[in-house]
Each structure stands twice: as C-alpha cells, then as structure tokens.
Amino acid sequence: xxxxxxxxxxxxxxxxxxxxxxxxxxxxxxxxxxxxxxxxxxxxxxxxxxxxxxxxxxxxxxxxxxxxxxxxxxxxxxxxxxxxxxxxxxxxxxxxxxxxxxxxxxxxxxxxxxxxxxxxxxxxxxxxxxxxxxxxxxxxxxxxxxxxxxxxxxxxxxxxxxxxxxxxxxxxxxxxxxxxxxxxxxxxxxxxxxxxxxxxxxxxxxxxxxxxxxxxxxxxxxxxxxxxxxxxxxxxxxxxxxxxxxxxxxxx
Amino acid sequence: xxxxxxxxxxxxxxxxxxxxxxxxxxxxxxxxxxxxxxxxxxxxxxxxxxxxxxxxxxxxxxxxxxxxxxxxxxxxxxxxxxxxxxxxxxxxxxxxxxxxxxxxxxxxxxxxxxxxxxxxxxxxxxxxxxxxxxxxxxxxxxxxxxxxxxxxxxxxxxxxxxxxxxxxxxxxxxxxxxxxxxxxxxxxxxxxxxxxxxxxxxxxxxxxxxxxxxxxxxxxxxxxxxxxxxxxxxxxxxxxxxxxxxxxxxxxxxxxxxxxxxxxxxxxxxxxxxxxxxxxxxxxxxxxxxxxxxxxxxxxxxxxxxxxxxxxxxx
Numbered sequence: 001x002x003x004x005x006x007x008x009x010x011x012x013x014x015x016x017x018x019x020x021x022x023x024x025x026x027x028x029x030x031x032x033x034x035x036x037x038x039x040x041x042x043x044x045x046x047x048x049x050x051x052x053x054x055x056x057x058x059x060x061x062x063x064x065x066x067x068x069x070x071x072x073x074x075x076x077x078x079x080x081x082x083x084x085x086x087x088x089x090x091x092x093x094x095x096x097x098x099x100x101x102x103x104x105x106x107x108x109x110x111x112x113x114x115x116x117x118x119x120x121x122x123x124x125x126x127x128x129x130x131x132x133x134x135x136x137x138x139x140x141x142x143x144x145x146x147x148x149x150x151x152x153x154x155x156x157x158x159x160x161x162x163x164x165x166x167x168x169x170x171x172x173x174x175x176x177x178x179x180x181x182x183x184x185x186x187x188x189x190x191x192x193x194x195x196x197x198x199x200x201x202x203x204x205x206x207x208x209x210x211x212x213x214x215x216x217x218x219x220x221x222x223x224x225x226x227x228x229x230x231x232x233x234x235x236x237x238x239x240x241x242x243x244x245x246x247x248x249x250x251x252x
Numbered sequence: 253x254x255x256x257x258x259x260x261x262x263x264x265x266x267x268x269x270x271x272x273x274x275x276x277x278x279x280x281x282x283x284x285x286x287x288x289x290x291x292x293x294x295x296x297x298x299x300x301x302x303x304x305x306x307x308x309x310x311x312x313x314x315x316x317x318x319x320x321x322x323x324x325x326x327x328x329x330x331x332x333x334x335x336x337x338x339x340x341x342x343x344x345x346x347x348x349x350x351x352x353x354x355x356x357x358x359x360x361x362x363x364x365x366x367x368x369x370x371x372x373x374x375x376x377x378x379x380x381x382x383x384x385x386x387x388x389x390x391x392x393x394x395x396x397x398x399x400x401x402x403x404x405x406x407x408x409x410x411x412x413x414x415x416x417x418x419x420x421x422x423x424x425x426x427x428x429x430x431x432x433x434x435x436x437x438x439x440x441x442x443x444x445x446x447x448x449x450x451x452x453x454x455x456x457x458x459x460x461x462x463x464x465x466x467x468x469x470x471x472x473x474x475x476x477x478x479x480x481x482x483x484x485x486x487x488x489x490x491x492x493x494x495x496x497x498x499x500x501x502x503x504x505x506x507x508x509x510x511x512x513x514x515x516x517x518x519x520x521x522x523x524x525x526x527x528x529x530x531x532x533x534x535x536x537x538x539x540x541x542x543x544x545x546x547x548x549x550x551x552x553x554x555x556x557x558x559x560x561x562x563x564x565x566x567x
Binding site for chain 2: 048049050070071072073074075078079080081084085086087088089090094098099101102105106152
C-alpha cells in the first residue's frame, strides 16, 4: 500500500506538486492522468525517491521512502523513467542482469541467472538477449528496460510514460504485460499515462491530476466520464462503450 | 581477441618495458644505478595506476568520457601553490627546496580545497555538473593568479617555477615515494568497499538509485577518493593528469566493455606501458632533451586524430 500525505514540491516559485494526498491500493494498476505540467511525473519521482520532496510523507508499507534503507527499498520498489538513455554499451542480457543488483550486489548466483532468464522470456526477448541495446528499435529497447524491472522482482512497479514513442502494437503488448504482472504475480503497478484510453481500458484505479493537485481519484469507471474529464482537460470529451471498454473520443 | 588475452599481452608488455628500463645498459656501479632506476620506475608505475583509476572513476560518476579529474582544479591549485611559495619565499627557501615539506604542504592544501569545495556543494543538493563548473571557475582563477605572480617574479625564479609545471620522474625522492605508497594503499583499500557500485553508477543517477545505491553518499565518497589520489600523484611528480583522458579512452576502445573489473586493470596497464615506454624514449632516444608530457601529448594527439578519422569513415 502506498500512502501519500500532503506532499508538495516547488521549483523556485512555481509549485509543481501542491499538497497532494492519496492512497494507492495494493495489487492493482493505478494510472496517473492529466494534462502536461500537471505534476504526474514529478509525483512519481517523489514516490520513488528520485526527487526529494519539500513537504509531506510518502509511506510504502508504512515506511517513509526518503529515510528507508536504499538497498532494501530497491527490493520492494522499482521505477522506470521516460528517458532512460544509458551511456555505456550493454547487451539486453547485461541490462536485465543489473535488475538483480539489489540482491546480488553484482555477483549473480544461479537463482539470479534464473530470474534474468524468466524476465527475458516474459518480455519475449530470449532470442535477442545478446544483441546490443543500440541495435534495437525503440519498442524492443523499452521491453528490455521493462524486463530489467521484472528481474528486479519488486512488489511495486512505477513506470513513467512507458508507452512514449511506441506504436499501437507495442503499446498494447506492454499494457498486457503489466496487466499480467498484476493479475498473475500480484504486483502493484503505478503508471503515468498520456493516453486516457489506455488508462481507461487497462487500469483499475485512476488518479486525475491538474496543476499539481488531485482533481479526482477512484475506480476507472468513476473517472472516465464527461464531467471529470472536462474538469481535467478543459475539453468536451464524448465517451462511448465499445466491447465493455469506455473509449474517449477526443479527436474533434 | 578476448579481453583476457589483451590483458595478458598488456601485462607482458609492461613487464618487458619495465625490465628494459631497469636492466638495459647496466654497467659500472650497478647497485647505485639500479637503485635510482627502481625508484623512478616505482614512481612511474604508481602514478600511472593512479591516473588511470582516478580518471575512470571520475568519468563513471559524471557519465562523460571527455572529462578528467583535473577539472576540479587541483592541477591549477598545485601550480598556484608552487608559484606562491617561490613568489613570497624565493627559490632558495626551505619550503621551495625541501621536497618533503613541499610535498606535505601541496597534498594537504589540495585535499583541503577539495573537501571544502565538496562540502559546499553537497550541502546544496549535490549536482555533479555544478561541482564541475565551480571546479572550472576555481581552476581558471588559480591559473590567472599564478600567471600574474609569474609575470612579476625575477626571470631566474621563473625558470624554477616553470620547471615545476611539467611532470617529471627524474628527481622523485625515495622517502616521499614510500610515504605516497602508504597513503595510496590506504586510499585503495577504502576504495575497494565502493568498487561494486561502479558498474551500476555507469548506468546513470536514476538507474543507480532505483537499484538501491545510496547515490549521494557514495558519489561524494568516490569524489573524495579521486581528489586524494590526484593530489598525491600531482604532489609527487607534478601535473600529470593530461595522460588520463588518453589512456582511459584507449582502454574503452580496446576492451569495449562497461565492466570496471576489466576497465580498471586494463587502464592501469595501458598507462604503465605508455609512461614507461615514453620515459624510455625520453631517456634513450632524446637523451633527456625533452619531457615525457611532450612525447605523450604528441602520440596521444596522433591517436585521437586516428580515432576521429576512423569514426568518420564508418558514418
């Protein structure tokens, strides 16, 4: 369970996250949606201790993240940022093996190797595991990074716009993998999404943010409606049920 | 060729160069000659190792293959200290002539400066690039101050100052060498505890934090290790960090790996080969008429041009 209490963050005079409080349930996919500059990514970075907060508390299983033991926290929570450019030249397998660092401190044992194998298999990367990352397409690279997070084997998985720059096929593939992680392995996924329809179709819970504040939080059905979306995006969005999925038509 | 073979070849080459340096043309009072040569070769090997290791760690922390630890401004501070001593006390004073006093003054001032600089910056949110910028500004400031003093002093004194500005292995003192060896050994032992984090740090700050590395604490400690290593090497033989960027890039090019276990040993061997080989050329071919820095910079420059041209063709 992730408990966010009165969290605030400002850069100089501009307030990015403005006293946000929320409760994120375990074993669900929770999506953060909202317009650009709503503070979604910043909030995610604060929850994952990448950025220090100015005020408030973030509790993961009742433990404050900023004071928690870093090594132990890395076995519980993983984060994947939107730009994960790596300066060194790595193969897919080497990257995924880094996911085991919190457990092995660099010396992989048999169990670690097994976990790496299964993470690679989970993302269908087995065949290209010895290819270098710079030889892969954007979608394959993103899958390799997600495989690393899977190898890290944490209860909480935080992803910052993992669908950025991906085509429809790969976006759907990644969302399905996240769904499986939650349904089969009981992980908790917190994800920042740009496309409301992906949030609507795949998530259990949605948090709608605007100008650093939570507009509304609740089960997907309650958020994906004309009133809430109008408040968040300042747009009249028509919503239709297609095959039991609520689809937002925001193109015209 | 596997990386293992490359390491073996480099080891053989270093041993070969070192033995040529030690034993070639040994005649007359050979114990005396061997003693002098051994001191010099130990100094070369030690500084070579220090340069390679500190540059690799520095580049891993900053995630940039074009930076060298001299950016913190330690080289310039060393030049300033030397100029300052001669400017105010003269080239015949005790602190200028006695190498032991000079060594301890230089080392302690450089480490003190680095600690103050880091302390100031790590309090303010710890941004490595901010640190580099401050280092660069301080470095330039120290340099301007030294050249200001150099313009004012007596030309004969200036010759003494200028001599100190070039790295030289020719008059390293034995007792100082032992002191440095002990200091460096302690630093290396301390470094060993952080060694396992280096591979992860090369992925960048966010990945490192995600993988459970206590980023701020570990980076600041590694920075201090780098500062101590650079200070000792510089005070022992003079400003020498020019070699770092060269050997490290040769190592990256040669080993094509991110693993620090291979990179560190490879870099150390390459710098030993480069330094001992260069010193052989200086001693035997040019008969001491030039300095090692000149030779290394010449060969290094040519190698870099080759690398750029080669890259160009593959594009």
